[in-house]
Amino acid sequence: MISLGCSVIPMGNRNLVFTAFWRDLLRWKRTIGAVNAVLVFGLIASFTALVVVASGDLHWDALLKANFEAVTQSIPIIALSFVYQNVVPVLCTNLEGDLSKVRSAIVFGTAIPLALFLVWDGVILGTITTFGTEADKIADPLQLLRSTNGIVGPIVDIFSLLAIATSYIGFVLGLADFLADLLKLPSGPNRPLPYLLTLVPPLILSLLDPEIFFKALDFAGTYGVLVLFGLLPAAMSWSDRYSESAQTPNIPPLVPGGKITLSLVFGGAAFVILSEIVENFAHT
Structure with missing residues (x-):
């Protein structure tokens, strides 16, 4: 180490x-x-x-x-x-x-x-x-x-x-x-x-x-981090704020931006993940 x-x-x-x-x-x-x-x-x-x-x-x-x-x-x-x-x-x-x-x-x-x-x-x-x-x-x-x-x-x-x-x-x-x-x-x-x-x-x-840490860096950043801290939080926040079935009390959002911010976070993470998938298939 x-x-x-x-x-x-x-x-x-x-x-x-x-x-x-x-x-x-x-x-x-x-x-x-x-x-x-x-x-x-x-x-x-x-x-x-x-x-x-x-x-x-x-x-x-x-x-x-x-x-x-x-x-x-x-x-x-x-x-x-x-x-x-x-x-x-x-x-x-x-x-x-x-x-x-x-x-x-x-x-x-x-x-x-x-x-x-x-x-x-x-x-x-x-x-x-x-x-x-x-x-x-x-x-x-x-x-x-x-x-x-x-x-x-x-x-x-x-x-x-x-x-x-x-x-x-x-x-x-x-x-x-x-x-x-x-x-x-x-x-x-x-x-x-x-x-x-x-x-x-x-x-x-x-x-x-x-050497497993170095081998996992790119994989963890693309699929692990961007899914866990990119796609899922944006989807959960969207569901919690705008879904009719949401049971969370009506609390003012702590982060500004609304749907635009959530869309950018979700779309950006999805774009990087798809780009990595396409690149991996291109090299196989």
């Missing part, structure tokens, strides 16, 4: 240690907030250092070039990168249903990663062309940076570890809470079953195939 500080530890053992550590820590929600704040601070600090080092030879004119044919292929990865909807129920519970705080958390929690992604994309697109024909031989931009600047490697390792840890917290809390509610399981610091159901299956898969 991560080579930082454990290059001599086999991959499977790293996964076991990482999972066991977070399994015990995540059960204590009072502590995890402070731990997450420290990790986020370290994440931003390491990201800043990485950007400063990587942007030493930034060419602004390179940012004017674009490949619009690659937009559709990038949407599944973008969607996967901004998945946080499964954490919203936990967020609402922790913020005691305060609508203003929930909105602020969602807006700032989306805006900060968006800014980081835009800065990183700008650095990569503005520097990768400066290496001439060598850029065509190396598909991974990080590998290119590693080959030209030795300090990039340790910074990337630190950033990767912190990025995985902070993502891990949100997804595990959200999924454990969902499973506890779905299966009517007891939850709490002394009730580890929801966390075991959340952590053990992916741990087994990672031990069987350490």
